[in-house]
Amino acid sequence: MSEATISGVHIEAQRGAEHPREDGVDPLVTGIRDRWAGQGMAGGPWPFMAISSVERLHQMLKRALDTELKRFGLSRTGYFLLTTLALIGNGNARLSTLGRILMMHPTTVKLTVDQLEAAGLVERARHPSDRRATLVQITAAGRDQVNAANLALEDPAGALAPFDGMHRALFEALQPARLAAGDLEL
Secondary structure, three states, X not given: OEEEEEXXXXXXXXXXXXXXXXXXXXXXXXXXXXXXXXXOOOXXXXXXXXXXXXXXXXXXXXXXXXXXXXXXXXXXXXXXXXXXXXXXXXXXXXXXXXXXHHOOOHHHHHHHHHHHHHOXXXXXXXOOOOOOOXXXXXXXXXXXXXXXXXXXXXXXXXXXXXXXXXXXXXXXXXXXXHHHXXXXXX
């Protein structure tokens, strides 16, 4: 187990068996911060290190998430769309609303809905008061599929195992930066 504090949040996590660092040295820090001034780089290393760290973590999370979701025949976009629909009180939303909430291009939303509809995980319906709008409704099969995927994402033997116990702390550590950047509304 290793322990860390991120933005005042205590994190205790298992180190990955594939790449243990018994010496406690973070290669990102050694490779960047410790060489920054010596290589004649202007400014400080922290903006670059923060962005690099988030991007590297993003890539690792995407890879693990894709591995888990593949077992359920879901893409990341499909998973996010199904989860969003499941969280909406009546289980349906306009295509445009899904695009805004998920920060996705309308074409991406439409193509993802096409795939989920073909799999029987969502259905399209006419909006009751706006004939120009299309509603997307999660089906019982879609709800079952996304619930199974959610449980798999918590499996201590799954692809996200290196992050076991850190999901909430990670969210809470990143939340202030997200909010500062203007991610304030759905």
